Amino acid sequence: MNPGTEAASVVAERYQALQDRIARASGRDFNDSAITVVGVTKAQGAWAIDAAAACGINNVAENYAQECVSKLTEITVATPPRMHFVGRLQRNKVKLLAGRVDVWQTVDRPELITEISRRAPGTEVMIQVNISAEAAKGGCNPASVEQLASQATDAGLELVGLMGIGPLGSPEDARSGFKLLRRLVTSLGLAHCSMGMTDDLEVAVAEGATMLRIGRSIFGERPQQNQRDRNQREQGIR
Secondary structure, eight states, X not given: OOSSHHHHHHXXXXXXXXXXXXXXXXXXXXXXXXXXXXXEOTTSOTHHHHHHHHTTOOEEEESOHHHHHHHHHHOOOSSOOEEEEOSOOOGGGHHHHTTTOSEEEEEOSHHHHXXXXXXXXXXXXXXXXXXXXXXXXXXXXXXXXXXXXXXXXXXXXXXXXXXXXXXXXXXXXGHHHHHHHHHHHHXXXXXXXXXXXXTTHHHHXXXXXXXXXXXXXXXXXXXXXXXXXXXXXXXXOO
């Protein structure tokens, strides 16, 4: 997709279709105060953030630190959407992202709590929970959530919710993990349950998601990236 007015128009159409899809899943009219759509602009150009703002998407997300910083220097919109960080977070990247990220969704260990509270005191955070029991995925063990929640609030951070990623496979395979995350959110009295992406959003909505992280359904397929180049960029090699 090319940047500019054409891109914003296409994104607006896709966003409307997404709202209709969410409404069907929830059985009620779409209301962004009930379900927040976070547009994941990973691997797209800075145009995606501009287009999101133009069509009323007030929250966007990035997965990689350097990519996030780069795009925020290139956007043209006067009032950018709130930026969420939803990728695996290295402690040494917190300094780079501080002041640029509004919501840190992937806090999963005490070291990150300490570093975020030092670099971005009082900021909004979410605890990522490994709800699929997959070693390759980030997130703390569900049994550790309460302790991490206490540490985050004790550190002066604003804990706004929990985040989880469903397993690869059928959307139905995510249901049990989504149920678990929703129970944890409710037990802690938190506002947000961030779960569900393009392929499994119907299950997430049915199980009580208040925040969806959507990329392809809004911005289209992601351009192919050279994994080696991206990894080197994240490591500061180039």
